[in-house]
Amino acid sequence: MKMIKEWFQKQNKYFLVGLAMTGLVLVLAVLSFFWTPYSTTSMSTSERFHAPSWKHLFGTDNFGRDIFSRVMQGIGTTILISSLIVLISSGAGVLVGAVTGYFGGIVDEIVMRITDAVNGFPSILLALVVISIMGSGKQNVILSLGIVFSPSFIRIVRSEFIRLRDADYIMRARLMGVRKLRILFVHILPNIFSVFWVSVTIGFNNAILAESGMSYLGIGVQPPDASLGKMLSDAQGYLGRAPWYALAPGLTIVWIVLGFSLLSEGIRRKGEK
Amino acid sequence: MIKVENLSVAFDGPEVVKNVSFKIADGEILGVVGESGSGKSVTALTMMGLVSESAKVTSGKVSYDKNILLEAGKPRDKALYRRYQGQKMSMIFQEPMTSLNPTMKVGAQVEEMLLLHGEERVSGTGRRPKSREERREIRRKRKERVLQSLASVGLQDPERVYDCYPHQLSGGMRQRVMIAMAVILHPGLIVADEPTTALDVTVQSQIIELLKKINREQKNSLLFITHDLNLARSLCHRILVMQDGCIVEEGTTETIFSEPKGEYTKKLISAVPGRTDKKKSAYALKREAHKNGQLSDEELKPLVEVRELNVFYRENANSLFGKSIRKHVVHNANFEVYEGEILGLVGESGCGKTTLSKAMLGLNKLITGEVIHHSNAPQMVFQDPYSSLNPAKTVGWLLQEPLRAQGLLEPSKAMSAKDREEAAYDMLHKIGLKDKYFVRKPSQLSGGQRQRISIGQALITHPGLVIADEPVSALDVTIQAQILDLIRKLQDELKTSFLFISHDINVIYQICDRIMVMKDGKIVEIGETQELFQNPVDAYTKELLK
Numbered sequence A: 001m002k003m004i005k006e007w008f009q010k011q012n013k014y015f016l017v018g019l020a021m022t023g024l025v026l027v028l029a030v031l032s033f034f035w036t037p038y039s040t041t042s043m044s045t046s047e048r049f050h051a052p053s054w055k056h057l058f059g060t061d062n063f064g065r066d067i068f069s070r071v072m073q074g075i076g077t078t079i080l081i082s083s084l085i086v087l088i089s090s091g092a093g094v095l096v097g098a099v100t101g102y103f104g105g106i107v108d109e110i111v112m113r114i115t116d117a118v119n120g121f122p123s124i125l126l127a128l129v130v131i132s133i134m135g136s137g138k139q140n141v142i143l144s145l146g147i148v149f150s151p152s153f154i155r156i157v158r159s160e161f162i163r164l165r166d167a168d169y170i171m172r173a174r175l176m177g178v179r180k181l182r183i184l185f186v187h188i189l190p191n192i193f194s195v196f197w198v199s200v201t202i203g204f205n206n207a208i209l210a211e212s213g214m215s216y217l218g219i220g221v222q223p224p225d226a227s228l229g230k231m232l233s234d235a236q237g238y239l240g241r242a243p244w245y246a247l248a249p250g251l252t253i254v255w256i257v258l259g260f261s262l263l264s265e266g267i268r269r270k271g272e273k
Numbered sequence B: 001m002i003k004v005e006n007l008s009v010a011f012d013g014p015e016v017v018k019n020v021s022f023k024i025a026d027g028e029i030l031g032v033v034g035e036s037g038s039g040k041s042v043t044a045l046t047m048m049g050l051v052s053e054s055a056k057v058t059s060g061k062v063s064y065d066k067n068i069l070l071e072a073g074k075p076r077d078k079a080l081y082r083r084y085q086g087q088k089m090s091m092i093f094q095e096p097m098t099s100l101n102p103t104m105k106v107g108a109q110v111e112e113m114l115l116l117h118g119e120e121r122v123s124g125t126g127r128r129p130k131s132r133e134e135r136r137e138i139r140r141k142r143k144e145r146v147l148q149s150l151a152s153v154g155l156q157d158p159e160r161v162y163d164c165y166p167h168q169l170s171g172g173m174r175q176r177v178m179i180a181m182a183v184i185l186h187p188g189l190i191v192a193d194e195p196t197t198a199l200d201v202t203v204q205s206q207i208i209e210l211l212k213k214i215n216r217e218q219k220n221s222l223l224f225i226t227h228d229l230n231l232a233r234s235l236c237h238r239i240l241v242m243q244d245g246c247i248v249e250e251g252t253t254e255t256i257f258s259e260p261k262g263e264y265t266k267k268l269i270s271a272v273p274g275r276t277d278k279k280k281s282a283y284a285l286k287r288e289a290h291k292n293g294q295l296s297d298e299e300l301k302p303l304v305e306v307r308e309l310n311v312f313y314r315e316n317a318n319s320l321f322g323k324s325i326r327k328h329v330v331h332n333a334n335f336e337v338y339e340g341e342i343l344g345l346v347g348e349s350g351c352g353k354t355t356l357s358k359a360m361l362g363l364n365k366l367i368t369g370e371v372i373h374h375s376n377a378p379q380m381v382f383q384d385p386y387s388s389l390n391p392a393k394t395v396g397w398l399l400q401e402p403l404r405a406q407g408l409l410e411p412s413k414a415m416s417a418k419d420r421e422e423a424a425y426d427m428l429h430k431i432g433l434k435d436k437y438f439v440r441k442p443s444q445l446s447g448g449q450r451q452r453i454s455i456g457q458a459l460i461t462h463p464g465l466v467i468a469d470e471p472v473s474a475l476d477v478t479i480q481a482q483i484l485d486l487i488r489k490l491q492d493e494l495k496t497s498f499l500f501i502s503h504d505i506n507v508i509y510q511i512c513d514r515i516m517v518m519k520d521g522k523i524v525e526i527g528e529t530q531e532l533f534q535n536p537v538d539a540y541t542k543e544l545l546k
Helices: A002-010 A013-032 A067-103 A105-120 A123-134 A138-165 A168-175 A180-216 A228-238 A243-272 B040-048 B078-084 B106-117 B132-152 B158-162 B171-183 B201-218 B229-235 B253-258 B263-271 B282-291 B353-361 B395-409 B417-430 B435-439 B447-459 B477-494 B505-511 B529-534 B539-545
Strands: B002-010 B015-024 B029-033 B056-064 B067-071 B089-092 B189-193 B221-226 B238-243 B246-252 B302-315 B325-338 B342-346 B367-373 B379-381 B465-469 B497-502 B514-519 B522-528
Touching: A013 A067, A013 A243, A067 A105, A067 A138, A067 A180, A067 A228, A067 A243, A105 A138, A123 A138, A123 A180, A138 A180, A168 A180, A168 B379, A168 B447, A180 A228, A180 A243, A228 A243, B002 B040, B015 B040, B015 B056, B015 B246, B029 B040, B029 B201, B029 B229, B040 B056, B040 B067, B040 B089, B040 B189, B040 B221, B067 B078, B089 B171, B106 B132, B106 B158, B106 B171, B132 B158, B132 B171, B171 B201, B201 B221, B201 B229, B201 B539, B221 B229, B229 B253, B238 B253, B238 B263, B246 B253, B246 B263, B263 B477, B302 B353, B325 B342, B325 B353, B325 B497, B325 B522, B342 B353, B342 B505, B353 B367, B353 B465, B353 B497, B379 B447, B395 B417, B395 B435, B395 B447, B417 B435, B417 B447, B447 B465, B447 B477, B477 B497, B477 B505, B497 B505, B505 B529, B514 B529, B514 B539, B522 B529, B522 B539
Parallel strands: B029 B221, B029 B238, B089 B189, B189 B221, B342 B497, B342 B514, B379 B465, B465 B497
Antiparallel strands: B002 B015, B002 B056, B056 B067, B238 B246, B302 B325, B302 B367, B514 B522
């Protein structure tokens, strides 16, 4: 108990508030895979457009479905998709960034020009192009956004590796005869974590927004699966009649993004200490 | 003239300056000596009103001529200080690279002092000259005064310097510009905070001479802060010794050095590497035996031979189509490092010492000539203890890593995890650290402790040669003496050869068996320590030894 208290006192407020906000979201997301208060697909004509009440926390939608349950499921899908996007792009970032940053040279130049080209397009637009080639659907959203988000990770990891590759302790590791791969991933990588985690949380936020945006446009998650973006676009037609329908997923997105922003700010401040 | 009474200063937490009182008389040079963290800079900055807002004066006061500048419990009077700063008291900082504005021409920066405080200002409060001619005349006079002051600090061609940006000047020239700025208004007090620490030895002595000259001519007082007792000795009339925020001893320079009273002062004085007699090392005895014919050539073998080595340095190869320029840094180096010796390499910064050592290690591939190693891969110890250990790892991991790497390279030398840990503990004891440090991270260690670990890391695989690039330059004197002792001790024990690079001729004298002097990329002289000190041949060596 004492240890927990001490741990809390050591953290900064950004980190704690961010952790609480994202923690709540994550619990709901995990829970949604096993249980939701109501079925997310069962419709009922008698319960259409009920305002928020104790029975239906966020009200019901045009098919009489419980919005809270659907938001829970939406959080689940959104977070799952965003995590996979971040996993792909940050993984590519670490691998490519480490190699190009450490070795430099012609490969670095080529990779950097490619990332510049990718960065030159608005990310959503580029993802749209990828999807129009590969077709819509969850997997393709993940893959296309994963590709689109990679350059920023590559850049961040690369610049950190460039900063550290000539550090005295890396030079000494080279003299000790440490192999290159080991220098890259055992000696340098742990030193970029604080910067890396910040960019992961920021990337996660961007992924959530991008996924919601794409689902809103109807090319992401397909019905009857719930997704926050899809719900927003569905709610659009009933904005006057049932404002809670749009507010619930909208505010949830704000909540998630804010939570992760605070979390990343907290990590950044911890890293500075 | 300046009186500091019972001054105590605290940041959030304990006091860093405790009950400090001293006076500076007119025309006096007062030295404040102490190690880093002893509160000497904070004292000076508080006096000058430059200390950060978070510092609180908890007791005491500072007065200048009879005017009270600062008193405990009262907020700092900024307007009052502004009248004093620059005009009546001015400051010279340590780092000439960062204390000048890089985007302003040097002349304009010196002129600014006159614009802010001098009488020849064109704008600002007070009388405003009416006619254009009058203003032009004032401007011309002002520039003349700036040029005069630039010339008076020993800058040749002040006209050219006036139009230079700081990056176009060398460190010594920049420090001279700083001094010109400080003295242009003839302030009563100049505070110099380690003004020569960032400079080369030969430049250092020039700056000291300059400060003496200014003191003689302008008759102003000088508060000289330094960690270097020798410098204080050559410059100051009176010396204060500070430790942990307190003044532990005060006296004239002669009495401090001839009959130091405090324990700490004695320790400081004895830690200063002097040119006193030193014990002959095993290597020196061996060499003598060789000379007398008692030892065959076979037994005095070179460990590393450097033959006709030229080293180049490539600049600007970073962009795809950028032209790279090859700079010839080391010219025709020929020497050998013998088994079990400590070979010193002295020279000014930029003379190619580090480049040469990197070429010997194989870190620089742009070479002609050869480096022949008769033993396993050499290791290196760097100057900066803060950047030479991986901050993400623990001490134990760091000490084991060379063994792990060796095991991965040559499976025959692979060790079990347990043996490795034992070897690491063993080395930890050898470098004089306790078991508890095994799990610490570098950020939890002091500079001296880190440097010990660097040395341990270099020695754990028993390399034939260790290159130590200014290993003690970033450390305080007492720590410096400890590290030098440690290197000596380990060298005796393990019979490792060292190439010891330093700009400090006294440190070199203390520790090295033979000395190599380098200037502008050329090795100008090699010789045994005693011989070289007694009969230097080259003109540059003579200047260094002065």
